[in-house]
Amino acid sequence: MKILVCICPVPDTTTKVAFADNNTHFSTAGVTFIINPYDEWYALVRALEFKEAGIATDVHMVTVGKADAEPVIRKALALGGDEAIRIDAESGDTFTVAAQIAEYAKTVGYDMVLCGKESIDYNNGSVGAMIAELLDMNYIGFAAKLDVASGVATVVREIEGGEETDTCALPLVVSCQKGMSEARIPNMRGIMAARTKPLKVVASAAISAVSSIVAYEMPPAKSGVKMISADNMDELVSLLHNEAKVI
């Protein structure tokens, strides 16, 4: 089984978000980029577990981005995996990202494509399903458990107000989330090994974006907290009813 894991570089979770150029660009000054947690903790680790268990033969990881995305995909290599691929394209809208990955995936032929349930910067949660459509593959979103036996995947996934168990013959695209595996920390050996592992740079396919971000806006500042005495819960209830109008 050949697995492709989609790795998205995102700003560290503690980043103070700020915008530049009249609020038209996310300001990356001083921002540390990490692997999107869903991609790292769940999709990648589960793929590595498949490899360790002898179920997967190859684990490749792909990122769509310019050269500045390389340190992040190197971090992924330090955790394990056989090969990293950077598709040399701006990570524009979700459609171009998905289409670039789909074009590349076609040239290799993967049995499974794993991605995160969403990127923590743009929060689209769209790339996986788009890849599936472009490759005419089946897709299961929000997977919390993933097993493969005899070419059939069994997935426990989140649904509205519960969970369900699905089965599907490979090939399959799965978006991964909490529950699937335990986060790992790269060790020194992994970091050293990553230096010699191949990082393949692939030219981008001719794909044009169908959307773009034209501006950003910060949410209005909270007007400040109103403190209520612990002995006066009637007042809190009355404020929630009369002022906030939520109960």
Place this chain on the structure above:
Amino acid sequence: MSVLVLVEHTNGAFKKKSLEAVQYAAHIAKETVTSVTAVAVGNIADAAMQELGAYGAQKVLNATDARLEHFISRAYTKVMLAAAQKEGAKVIVGLHDTVGKAVSPRLAARLGAGLAAGAVAYPDLSKGFVVKKTVFSGKAFAFVSITSDVKVITLMPNTFAVVKGEGSATVEKLDVSFSDADFAVQVKEVAKASGAVPLSEAELVVSGGRGMKGPENWHVLEDLAKELGAATACSRPVADSHWRPHNEHVGQTGGTIRPNLYIAVGISGAIQHLAGVNGSKTIVVINKDPEAPFFSAANYGVLGDAMEIVPKLTEAVKKFKAGH
């Protein structure tokens, strides 16, 4: 030409968030001088479908097939494609939930359409087609300009209040030619969290953190939640320590929720936790530490011990309900 909207139901009753989506579609249809066609999947009473007219739909296309009992992204995408073709849809609305996030991107990819995922406002048509959405897990908003001919939007649930108006929609059957491959994903088992309010759809949420000290204290939160008709949630360390099930974990790496009221008890308010809840309309924080960062993200705060305050709050809610 029309605005298409996928509506979801439970046993034939349309979900509130779907009515919201119909209303949202109706607003776009009005601005673009066209009509709204809702697409409903499964066996639903005609009367229920006609009633979507009261929220702005002129027509409902109903696809029924025994194999559509469960949600399968590929099959649903086929349904939407058939409907889009039939109606010549230019704008296709879905919800930013587990269904919409699987169907809408597939549809967009197939149609070469731009996608605005997680819209929190009506599209601004004065500058083309620009949709406001949340980014950076609620820390900011982005304005997405869609340039393709067809536009796909997923609406963040609980963004607009739903107002019922007048009107009745016409109902038509939608024929879809499926292939077996569309049903390659088989649903073997469904486990619904019974009785309780599903977290993703809850308007009121009571949530606990490590400050609750242990699972044996959760009953005070459950009592409050029951009194309010609220769902329960928790911080990540709480789920990691197995005090609560993982599906209750909210935040950057857990669920994202936007309830009307979020009551955070014994939660410090780390930035990764806030990322999952800062879309809540009103936030109440109960914490014994006046320096807890959560207070600066809150509308109302109560300083003190959770085990003393929460039961008092539950009593106050009880009293309030008795008087109303």
